[in-house]
Amino acid sequence: MSEDNSPLVIGFLCNWCSYAGADMAGTSRQAYPPNIRIMRVPCSGRVDPLLIVKCFEEGADAVLVAGCHPGDCHYTEGNYHGRRRFALLRDLLDFMGIEKERFRIEWISASEGKRFAKVVSEFTDEMTKLGPRKVG
Amino acid sequence: MPVQNTIALKPVNDFLLFVQRHTGESITSCYQCGKCSAGCPTAYAMDITPRQIMRGIQLGLKDEVLDSSAIWLCVSCQICTLRCPREIDIAKVIESLRQLSHAEGRTHAQRDMAVLYDTFLQQVHLFGRLHEVGLGMMYNMRSMHVFNNVMRLPSLFSRGKLKLRPEIEGASEVKQIAARVKELERKPS
Amino acid sequence: MVESDHSSKVGARTYSYYPGCSLHGTAAEYDISTQLVCQKLGIELRELEEWVCCGASAAHSTDHLLSLALPAHTLKQAEEKGLPLAVPCAMCFSRLRTTIHEIKNKDTLNLVNSAIGKELGEPVAVESMLQMLADESISLPVTKPLNGLKVACYYGCLLARPPEVVGIDDAENPQTMERLLVRLGAEAIDWGLKTTCCGAGVAFPRLDIVLKLSHRLLSLAQKSGADCVAVACPMCHANLDMYQKDMIAKFGQKTKLPVIYFTQLMGLALGFSPKELLLDKHLTDPLPMLREKELA
Amino acid sequence: MGEDFTQQIRDKAKELLENGAVECVIGYETGSDGVSARPAFIYDAAEVDRLAFDNTCTHNLVKYLLDKKGKSTAVVVKGCDSRALNLLLSERQIQRDKVYVIGVVCPGVVEWGWNKRSEQLQKRCNWCRQHTPVVSDFAVGEPITEEPPAEFADVAEMATKTAEDRATFWRDQAERCIRCYACRQACPGCYCIDCFVELLDPEWVGIRIAPDENWMWNTIRAYHLGGRCISCNECERVCPVNIPLSLLNRKLEQEVLDLFDYKAGMSEDAPAPLITFKKDENLGIAE
C-alpha cells in the first residue's frame, strides 16, 4: 500500500503479447490508474510462483500476470504451463488467507490495447474496494 | 433542407447534447451514408429525410427538425435502425423528437397526425379501449376534414364492420394510469 | 364470442388471450378465425378480463412513459393469470414485447411500476399468434389442403423488427408464415417486400401515402404470381384490403388481389366454411378466387 | 497381526542378505523404550531377528534410499510410503532394479510417544485410502482393494473461515515456526542439494527467523510438493512446534485432484501435473 493507501499492483507482462498490448494502450492513449508497476518477462511461463509469493510476502496488494491467449504463445506452450501453475498457486494463496481476487491472470494479445487498459482499471478499482491487506 | 439563413454553429450544441442524453444514442457517430433515408417507406413524402434529421441534430438545427413534417410522417417501421451501419437506433431518436415536438406543441407541419393521436388517446381515456367509429367521427370533426373516408362508410357498414356502441372496459384503470403518468412526468426523473 | 368450455383444467396448450381493440372492431374476422382455429387444434384461449388498449402509435409517438404503462398494465393482468399470453395483433404484440425489453432497465421498471400502481414481477411469455400457431410441434389436422393456392406472405414491420425484441427467425427474409402455409398445402411465393411498410396508421391524415405504399406491395405480389396476400396484422389488412378501389382509380391497377388473415386460411384448411371464417367481410372479396381454386 | 508380519519380513530379509541380492535391508525394530518402533539397517543376515513390524512403524523408510544410490537395498514399505517410491522413480532419484520392495498391507499406525502407545489411530490413517502398497516385490498381508473415495473435511472446515481468519491462522503458525527444516528432512519429496530457502543469491527467504520469512518458507515448501505429496504426513509428525502442515498438503492434494484429476505417486511414468498440460483444459482462470 503506497502512502495514500491506494493499492500497489505488480504486473508481470509477457514480452510478445501483453507487454505489446500495454504498449498499444499507450500509443492509443487509453488511460488507466497509475497503481500498477509493470515487469517485462519473456513469457507468462517465466513468472515464478516464488516471485508472486514474494510480492505478497513483502506486502503488495495485488498481482496481475498477463500472457498470450492460449494458442498464440510465441514459445507455443508457455501460457499452458503458466495456466496450471497459477491455478494451483491461486487456490493455495486463497487457502492461506490472500483473497483469490488479489491474484489475477489475463490473456491479452498484442492488439488488445483497449482491453489491457480496461483490465487494469477494473483490477485497480476492485483492489481499492477490497481495501488494504488485513494480515501480513 | 430549406435554406433560409447561413447556419451559425455555436460552440455548445445543446440540442445535440439533449438528444444524446435523452435517447442514449451517439448522434455524432452518424457519417451521413443515407441508408436510413434509402429504406424509409415515407421518406419521399418528408420535407427532410431521416439522414437530414440526423444532420440537423448534429448541427443543432432544433427548429428545422422539431417543426418538420418528417418526424410526424415517420411510421416507426424500424427499417432505419435495423440497417444502420453505425448501429444507431434512429427510430428511437426520431420517436423522441416526435415526443419533444408534441410536448412543445410544434406539430403544425403535420397537424392532422397529432390530432389523430390526441383523439385516439382521448377515446382510450374515455372507454379504456379504442372505439374505431368514435375515433373516425371525432377525428373528422377536429381535423376539419369532415368528409374524410366517408365514401367507405356504406361498404363498411354493410359488412357489419362498424360497431356503433363502444366497449367500455377498464376506463377507470386507464384514467388513473394517465394521471400518475402526468404526475411522474412533471417531476424530472 | 365463440363458446369454448373454460374448463379449469389447464390443457396441454392454454394461453391468456389479448385480442386488442381492432379485433373487437373492424378486424372481427381475425378474432373469430383465430378462436375457431385454436379450438380445432385443442389450444385453449382465455381472454383477459377487463383488458385495456395498448396505446398503439398514439402513445409511443407522444408520451414515452404512457406507451410503457398501458402495456405494463396488461402484463400485470397476464402475470396474475400465470399463463403465457397469445397476442394476434402485431401492434399490441410489439408494444408488449417492447415494454418487457425496456423494463429490464431498473430505473424504467420503477417508473412503470409507479405509473401502474403495482409491482411488475417476472413477465409471462408473450407470443404473437403467428409464432404460436407456426410452432412445428402442433399437429395440423388438415381436411381441405389449400392445393394450388399461391400465397404472398406479408409480415409488415412490427412482426419482423426489431429482431432482438420480437424474436423473428430472419428480420430481412422471414419464413415462419411460409412454413406454416406450406404445411397446409399452399404454395408460398418468394417476393421482396414482405417486411416493407404498408403505410401503418397514417390512413386518416395521409391516405395518399397508404395508397402508394400498399399499391407497391400489392402490384409486386401480383407480379410475383400470388393469388392472395396473407397477413397477421389488422392494420396491414385494413390498408391492403380497404383501398384497392382507390388504387385502381389512382394507379390503374388491373385486378384486385384478395387480402386474407393467415388464420382464415388455416380455418379453411382445417375444414371451416368461408362463412364461419367471415371471409365475406372483406372489402376486396376473396370468395371468387377461392371458389375458382375449389377452396370455397 | 505383528507376529505373522514380523516373521515373514525376517525370513525374506534373511533370504535376500544370504543370497547377496541386497547389501542392506531397511526395516523397523523395537526402539530402546521397548515400546515404539524405530528404523533398522540390517547388513548381516544374522541380525535379521532385530526386524519387527507392529502398529507403531511410522517412519517413511523410502527417504533413506536417497543415500543408497547405486547400492541394491531392500526396504519395508507401508501403503502410503510405497507411493514415495513411484515419486522418486519418476523423478529419477532411485533405480527400480536397485530396490527390493517388501510391501506390507498397512493396518494403520497408532499415536505413540517415548515409552507410551495409545490405541488411537494416527490422523493420517483415518484419511488414508491406500492401505495396499502400489509397488512391491514381496507382498505381506491381504491386499485391500475396496477403498472409499477420498474426502477432505479438515480442508473444507478451514475453507469456511473468512480470508482474514485464514490469514491470521497461518500467520500464527508462521510465528511459531523455528525454521529447523525437520519437515524437509523427513519428506521423501525433498532431496534438493541446496534448498531454495537456504539460497542467499537470490535470497528468496531472508535468514531472519520471523513471521514473514517463515510464512514464505511454509508456502513455497507446500507449493513445491503440489502434485508430488503422497500424504505420508511425516512432515507434520516431526514438526517440533506441531504446525498443521497436513492442512496445506491436503489442500493442494484436493486441488490437484479437482483441477488435473491426478493423484501423486500412483504410477512411475505418469508425468507430475505441473510439468505437463492439456491444451483445451478449463481451469477456471482467465476464461
Add this chain to the structure above:
Amino acid sequence: MSRIGVFVCHCGTNIGGIVNVPEVVEAAKAMPLVAYADENKYTCSEVGQGSIRDAIREQKLDRVVVAACSPRMHENTFRKTVATAGLNPYLLEIANLREHCSWVHSDSKKATAKAIDHVRMAVAKVARHESLFPKQVGLTKRALVIGGGITGIQAALDIASAGHEVVLVEKEPSVGGRMSQLDKTFPTLDCSACILTPKMVDVAQHPNITLLSYSEVKEVRGFVGNFEVDILKKAKMVDHKTCTGCGTCWQKCPEKVTSEFDLGLGQRTAIYIPFAQAVPNKPVIDMENCRYQKYLKWTQTEEGKKPPECRICEKLCPTKSIAWEQQEEIVTEKFGALVVATGFKTFDHSVYGEYGAGRYPDVISSLQLERLMSAAGPTEGEVLRPSDNTHPKNIVFIQCVGSRDDKVGRPYCSKVCCMYTAKHAIMLKEHDPEVQCYVFYIDIRAGGKDFEEFARRAQDESGAVYLRGRVSQIYQDGKTLKVLGEDSLIGRPVEIDADLVVLATGMEASEDADRLAQTLHISYNIYNFLIEAHPKLRPVETQTDGVFVAGAAVGPRDIPDCVAHGSAAAAKVIGLLSQDSLTTDPLTAIVAPMKCVGCFACKAVCPFNAIEEQTTRDGRIIASVNESLCKGCGLCVVACRPGAINLRGFTNQQLLSEVMTLVRR
C-alpha cells in the same frame, strides 16, 4: 562497486509533458550504485546517444539504464550505442516511461512517482546484469514463401534472383491468387493476365524456386535461421512428372462441377486446371466429385444406386499419368526465413439480407463481374445477366459492401473498391456503349498516383452517375431489380430498375489465416489480418524474427502496394540470408552443475527439446542446455525447484531484485 548511468528522456513532450523528468533524474542520483544521471530531449537521437557514449567514457560507467520509450522500440538501438562506447551491449536496461506511464496517466505527481519506480526497478535489475556474448549459429540459406498470389510470386522471384533457394507453397492447384481472376487492373487498364502470367511462368521455371502447388503448411518448428517446416502435399492423383498438360482428360471428363475460380458462374470438370493459363498447367482430380472415387466409396457400403465406374481420363491419357494410388504426403524442409503472403478473400455478401442474401442471381459481387468481363471467363468476356444471359443496360454498383459497416463487423475501409468500381464503369462502357452505370458511394477514396484522375474518367468519359448514399434494399421486381437508395447530395430518395447489381465487396483475411498465424507464432487482429512488427517502421516484419509478412494478408492493399510489399519482404529475407551465420540471442538458459539433482523437470517442460543429459565426473546425470535450440522462454527455470537452471537476461536474481526494490519502501 559498479557505476550505473541513468539517462532519462523527455521524448519531446511525450514523456516530459507529464513526468517531471528533472525530479526523476534527481531521484535516480540517490539510488544505490548510480554514479551518474542525466536527461535528454531525445535520447534516441544522435545527440542523445552521443551523450550516453561520452558519459560512459568520462564517468567510467559499467552499466546503463535508459528511461524512455518501450524497450520494444529502441532496446537494440541503445545496445548498439553502449557497445560503440566499449560496454557489453547486455549491460543495459530500459525503463518504460512513455507507453506505460506518461501516455496513459494524466496525474503528473503519480506519473512521476511511477516513473521513479520504473527507473528504480531498471537500476536494481541492471545491477545484476552480466556481460553476455551472442553466439554465431549457422543458418539455412533457403526461404519459404507461403501463398502464390502476386505478392508471393514477387517475393519468391526477388529472393531467387538474389541466389537463394526458395520453396513457394500454394494451396490452390495453380499460383496466381486473386489477381488471376481479374480482367483488367487499375489505374492503367492493363490486362491482368498479360502482366501476371509471365511472372507465374518465371516462378515455375526459375532454377532456384521449387513450386509446391496444391500444398499447405502444416507445422513449423525452430527459429530464425533454422526453421523446420512440415508441408502437406495434397494428393493430386496425377503424376505431374509424366503429365504434359495436353488437356485431353479435362476436355473428356463427364463430371461437370461449379467452378470455384469462376465463383459459381461457370463450370469445371472433376479433373481440372482452374483456368487456362494455370501454372503448373497440369490438372488435379477433385476427390469429392470424381465419379470413379464415388464408385470406390460405393463399393465399400454398396448402399444406394451403383454409380458408373468411369475412369475415362485414365483410358484416354496419352502418357498414363493418372495415379489413383497417389497419397497425400508430408515433406519436412529446413528454411532460414519465412514469408507469409496468403492474400485475401472477398467478403461473403450473403450476410446482407437486405440485398437478397445471395438469392437474386443478378446481384453479383465485383469479383464475379471480373469473371464475366474476362475473355477467359465463363461468358468469354460478354457481360450477361446470370438469370437470363441478356445484355444488361442499367447497371448499379453499390460500394462499401462488407466495409465501413459495424453491423457486419467490418468497420474498416477496404481501400481498393472505389478504384475497381471506376474501372468497371469505364470497361462496361467500352464493352457496350448503351450501358448506363450508377454508383452508390459514401466517399470516393482514390489516393495515390494517377488514381483520382483514373476515377474521374468513370464520370468524364463513361457517363457513370455517381449517387452519394448507401443502398438500403434490393428486391426482384419482375425481370429487373428495384434498388432503393437516397441521393444525399440533394436529400431525396431514389429508385433504379437495375438489370444488374454489382456489390463492391470488401477484402477479408483468407480462409483460416488465424490457424496459420498460430502455427507460425505470429499475432493476428480480430479480422485475422496479420500484425506487422510496427505499422510505420517495420511494415513487412513480425515480432518473430525470421518470419516476414506481405501483401493483402496484412491488410487491404492494391496490386501496386502488394508487389512493393513482396519486394520489401524479399529484401528483408535477402538481408537475413546474406549473412553466413546468425548472431543468436544470448538470453538462453544455463545450468549450475553442482545444484542440479537430475530430476529433469526442465526437460519435460522445454518446448524446444533444448535440454540434454550430461554425466558429471562423479557419475551424476545432470541437465545441460543446447544453446542453439534454447529460445529463452524460461519455463525450465520455474520448473526447477532447487533453482539449478537460470535464464540469462531474466535471471531469478534480476527479477527478484526488481520486485524487492518495488515492495521494500
